[in-house]
Amino acid sequence: MTNHSASLREQIEEMIAVGVFKPGQHLDETELATRFGVSRTPIRETLIQLASMGLVVIRPRRGAIVAELGPQQLVEMFEVMSEMEATCGRLAARRMTPEEQKALLAAHQACLAALEAHEPDDYYYKNEVFHEAIYAGSHNQFLIEQTRNLYRRLRPYRRLQLRVRDRLANSYREHEGVVQAIVSGDGDLAARLLREHVMIQGQRFSDLMASLPQLSQHAA
Incomplete structure (x- = not known):
């Protein structure tokens, strides 16, 4: 190419x-x-x-x-996404180098700056860097590629989620727990927290479904 x-x-x-x-x-x-x-x-x-x-x-x-994703397909894809990110987090807790941990902490700090500036679009991009740092820390190239591919398909919907009221602050707070788990080497906790962070269910599912018309309005 x-x-x-x-x-x-x-x-x-x-x-x-x-x-x-x-x-x-x-x-x-x-x-x-x-x-x-x-x-x-x-x-x-x-x-x-x-x-x-x-x-x-x-x-x-x-x-x-x-491409359009229906509610059922969205739920299934987020379900798989949450498991892939959980696996990345579990491996990253075991395998991240000190330099990679620094990069993760820097990405986390950048998310905080975007949150405090009330910049949801900036937070969205900094959030991608944060998750990418966790993928890289897994040191499993096949897993990284598959996780990235699914992340790309879900990007419009993940971005939409961040526009829901209070989601930015909650997202950052969830990141905080993930960072602590990874840096302390607790793979099981990192996996559980990432799974909960990515999974859409309950209120989060309702919020995403209510936001979907914003994403598809004016489609030709």
Whole structure:
């Protein structure tokens, strides 16, 4: 993959994650080519890449649309996500180097700065760095890749969760427990706390379902 096509994929992926392109929205190749100043060929290749990641669905004769996840599918994917992150946390508690622990603490501190600045979008990006630090600390490349892939599919929904009232403060508080467990080497506690942090159930599920129309409104 060339740097140019990787950049194109990252830009469109980011626009899906932040809701510029909404679930169910048609992605017109000609419009995208004009927007990014390229021919339709790299756009088509990029949409195929995004389809292989599950972010886009390509339908015969109807072109590409942003993938939509129904409530049941969302719950199932968050269920798997929570177990994968729990495993990352358990392994990170055993395997993180002192340098990686410093990176985790720095990411945690950056989340606090975004929280105190009341910047939910900034917190969202700092939150990604925080979780990425835990994945890296697992030292299991296959697990890291699979966890990242699922995280990417769920990015629009995880971002939406952070917009629910009080979720930023609660998210940071949950991070605090995870950090302490990992730094102290308590893998079982780290796993349990991460599982609870990521899982959507009860009130958190209701909040996410109530927020979904915001994500998909204005879809073409």
